[in-house]
Amino acid sequence: MARSSSGFVAGLTAAAVLTVGFLAHQAQATVPRSLSGRPGPTATPAASVSKAPRDKRRPTALPGGSGTGERVVYSLDDDRVWLVGPDGSVQNTFRVGPGNVDPAPGTYAVVSRSKAITGTDGVPVEHVVRFTSTDGVVIGFSAALDGSWPTSDPAIRTGGIRESRADGEAMWMFATIGQKVVVIR
Template identity: 50%
Template sequence: MRAVPAPKVWVTGLTVGAIAAVVALAVQADKGTKPSAVATARPSVSASPSASALPEPSATAVPDASGTGRRIVYSLGDKRVWLIDASEASRRTFAVWPGTVDPAPGTYAVSLRRGDPTTGSDGVRIEHIVYFTAVDGVNVAFSNAVDGSSPPPAKGTRTGGIRMKTADGSALWTFGETGTKVVVVN
């Protein structure tokens, strides 16, 4: 007579098999293409809708002449950042609040990153600091306020902080490793 395994053995075997299958599928999914999140403006609510309430179709399009390859694109005029992957897909775009000192249009690279919160030159607690250039002794870097605020730059203070919402600061921090190309356009 053949011994029949106990029900606990069957349940354990099935559970281990199911976990192995889920892990294998998760690894395969992680290697595939990733969806991109693109922020879009919401039309404002008004008594008389007009065409101006709709977002411009090109408002979130990656600027022309912004380089190629994996990069961070920063538009001075649009006050917007794009995170572009190696396949030229925009992974994320978001509005920013620049300081009082702007970098010149051109190509830079992330030179230094600082993750721990510190106090910015304007007295605001900031984190996820990604430095990429300096202008006349003022460091220019992306960051977000620890409290999520977007205070206006201090009057009379030269600041190079390019601020963003907390979630966008976290995304840029993850994307902008040391050496990542930063392209500044008008």
């Protein structure tokens, strides 16, 4: 009897180990590459980092060379975002306040969203739309509940790109999981 029950226990243990291993693999496989630190297809850094052409007469006009189709365009140099519809028309544009860690110019996709969290700088934020990470710092758009912009404290590394609450809501409605995000100079 002891021999058959020990074989039964060994079988259950082996099945449990296999199940845990399988579940761990599945969990690891569902983490977005841009948040896991693994390179992957969610980010395509730009081959050239030259500044996209601007319309000097209309500074809020969508820069040329900022991609095609439906997308979010974020200009590092202008601290501005454009929400571009499928037909290429600008649906909205607004100023943003970047953190002190910038994404590289390139094409990304929205990988996760949170309705409300506390930002890296300790400020409660809403409408969080994340699209990449740089040196372990997650990069994404958000709106501070108190209307504040990111901290300028160099000791706090933050990739939060702050918007007004109204602009944050517009981004939330537009940028769902998988939405293209184009970062330009």
